Amino acid sequence: MTSDGRIARGDRTRTAVLDTAVALATEVGLDGLSLAQLADRLGVSKSGLFAHWRSKEALQLATVDRAVAQWEERIVAPALRAPRGVRRLRALHEARIEFYAARVLPGGCFFANTEFEYNARPGPVRDRLSEAFGRWTAFLERLVQEAVDLGELPTDLDGPLLAYEIDALGISAVMRSRMLDPDATYRHARQGLLNRLRALCPDPTLLAEGQS
């Protein structure tokens, strides 16, 4: 039934290709990514890639989707294991910084790189990136609102603004860590959020120093 070895093998190949594509795209860009280059790095032929995706654009779209899945596994899922409220916001930020610091992707962040790459390039790829960014923003704002509802943040807080600030600290982290001093950058990104949440949260025990 579903035990088709061809499909299973195909899926495995597809995922492996897309993981490589995500990493490679952070180095040379999602558009700068060439099929020959990708095929070489995987040890397959270029035409083999066309067996899975009809065009480069189809592969680019699939790569975006794979990057979203990777982001959810690596950053969102760990944060969801922390209790709701400011601790979850902090856990999300920490997971993100950790993702950058661990240099999982050679170019830092797939989304930061590609969104700047495509911000003046209309088309399906840009639309897909824009959707993903919108969902990420909505997710961040929801987490902030949860903290408000729990009484861990003031009720008159401008939630979207705080979400904006949190994301800004993260974006800047990956940008600066690659160009300037990484250690100072991560310290600023972490301390910035901690200061911000502590100034807003009535219960200081929720944001103790040591715990992540």
Added chain:
Amino acid sequence: MTSDGRIARGDRTRTAVLDTAVALATEVGLDGLSLAQLADRLGVSKSGLFAHWRSKEALQLATVDRAVAQWEERIVAPALRAPRGVRRLRALHEARIEFYAARVLPGGCFFANTEFEYNARPGPVRDRLSEAFGRWTAFLERLVQEAVDLGELPTDLDGPLLAYEIDALGISAVMRSRMLDPDATYRHARQGLLNRLRALCPDPTLLAEGQS
């Protein structure tokens, strides 16, 4: 002596080419920029560009320098006309947001785009971008320190952290304004800095609502 019409004309041509290159680079990237494309947009032949720059890399480096000059004219110079201290910090941030909102460059920000493009591409271009970013950061930190020295910010302030936060608000502004709602983005970027400075500055009259 220096009244060589050939050189003067060459300089004018060079500047015109570089202005176009800066704008084009924000659309397709500094590496994605092709000489034929640039020549076409200028109504010039491709080989005509090689009369001014021996290689594409030389042109890329000159383009970075031109972008720095443009940034200093458009953002730094207006800020320096504001009085030192928190008002100058605010003026700098406002000039930056205004630069993004006016859509001077089709791709938003030359430096944001190129620094993400080159963060995993070693070489002279990346080095030049890194230097420019370092100088910008040092400039921001100097402005913060001036505000501290003037008594407009607390003496125990973490200056580099505040500089980091200010730049983060700006970077996020250009990123989000191209992908999501521009108006909400600019409002967040402006309000974020205003809240931050007001919480730190003992004299509230320096940061009144209306004045820029």
Added chain:
DNA sequence: AAAGAATACGACCGGTCGTTCTTATTTCCG
């Protein structure tokens, strides 16, 4: 055992890339 779909390959296409070379035009200086 045979048919057929999924997967992968090498060869090749037209086009664009950065670069070089040769040639023509313009402009300054003696």
Added chain:
DNA sequence: CGGAAATAAGAACGACCGGTCGTATTCTTT
């Protein structure tokens, strides 16, 4: 006025681009 230098243009190059084609191999289904 005439030689030198700067500024262009055009043609051509080897390399690489995305994409197509025909073919071979593998595995499931009949």
